[in-house]
Amino acid sequence: MSRRALNLFFMAALVLPRALVGQHADLVRTRADSLLREWQQASVLAAVQDSLRHAADIAGRDTVRAGALTILVNPSPLPIAPAAAKAWSEIEQFFGPAAQWLARQPLVIQALDPDTTVPANPGDALQIYWDLNQRELTRVLLGFADLSGADPAVRDWLGGPVLPGLDSDQRRAQVYVALVTAPSQAVRRCFADDRAACRDALSLGPTTSDLLTRWYGPDERRDLATLRYAGFLDKGVRAREFRSCAAGSDSACLDLLESLPPGSLERPLDYAARFSLLETAVALGGTRTFERLFATAPGPMGARLAAAAQVSEDSLLARWRSDVVTARPKPVPIPPWAIWVALGWTVAFMTCGLGSSRWRVS
């Protein structure tokens, strides 16, 4: 091949691909634009569909208002107005002025005939049988008065919704049992009135890397890794470390537990304990506690709760622990009068035996 021919070949090699690339990029851009248009069109249609569905959901419904609680409900014998009024009084008592946030979340209820066999229309509405009494309905409404949207950090710390406190005594009794039985050294020390341990167990301080060792002792870490999370940890690259942990290596157990996805490690004191602390804060801080809590700057939850309750963190924890210890559940749940009731039934049945018809002369 001559030198001239070689130059031509190189020139063609440099120019032609550029033209091809340009052609290819234009094609892709055109396709992307087309896809974008399609996507925008689909989004508009979906929004229209959503709004039509929402309109259908709320069409023909009565609006019941009680404070900031707005309920859209179809006509039915459901005692919605008195239940909403009762629910609102409880909500306002617990959340105080912060309860106004609920005005942003109207509740759509579809009251259903309990005797019907016709399937209910699908939709976003909360479906309730209309034979519910006022007390049951009030509880349902309270169960939907979730304020966690107002402060996701509080929800994350609690590990659940921020609802008005119901059955507080029962919950504290449950927390007492957790304090005695939870397999965590922090919880055991908290039960023995070590406030720093309570702070750790309730995740009130800043998140630190040694939280795992403060929460759980070596035996507890081994139990967690080899029993609770065995299905997740005893496979693949971790299998060898898992066996080492099971054989007694604490460092292997620590490595395994630290390899868990963030937030998936079981917390020593769960929702009930944390919620009971929130209730204690409300009891100390009064009706404006939530307003102050939501106004505090993001940071460790202990300081935020203490600021909201207008007491020191130590006082808050001391009061919480004292409330929980006072709520110790009755071990053998028989009230003293139950002995007389049981004896009464014994006499009653024995009297039935006396009146037996066996010996009746006929």
Added chain:
Amino acid sequence: MFRVVLYAQWKWSRLVVTLGTIAAFILPALSVQGASRDVGSPLKAGELLSLVQSWGVLYPVLAAALGLLVAIATWAPDHRGRHVHALSLPLPRWRYVLLRFGAGVVLLAAPAVALLAGAVLATHLAAIPPGLEGYPVALTIRFALAVLVAYAVFFAISAGTTRTAGAILTVIGGLILVQVLASAADVHLDLLTPVQSILLNWPGPLAIFTGRWMLIDV
């Protein structure tokens, strides 16, 4: 007279009473196995509570079984002999029934005493973690009352005629039948739950059997 009735009843129900007494004595020890002081790593609080709770189901079962079997044993010989012996005694009927009932109660005291002894021994031998406590006396009182109620219920049923038993069964069967038909017709009718709550919640007759039967608890 009472001694004679008691002796006769002991002869008829000694197997049941003896086995029941042994069971009542060993049940508390079984419920705390693994928590003994000489075990290398005694159970943790949560594990011990779960264990005690699972064994706790057997206390009301034992109480009901003892009440039932002793009540049946009390009346079975009379039924077999068509009550000729009882009618031949110079006693009013109410007094004879009271004697029979009293003798049964005395015999059933043995399992209750055995349970108290077994429970005290088990709580003494177990290594109870901090925060938990043993409740042998409360458990025994509850067990004794449950045995008494079960005995009285089955005593009344056994003392009755077949017709009475049939009437009771018909009422129970009728309730269940109506409930099943209502469910089949998809009618929102709940008959059994109110009946159940009347019987099983205080001050219902069977409330003593419900709840947790814990030898060791918080």
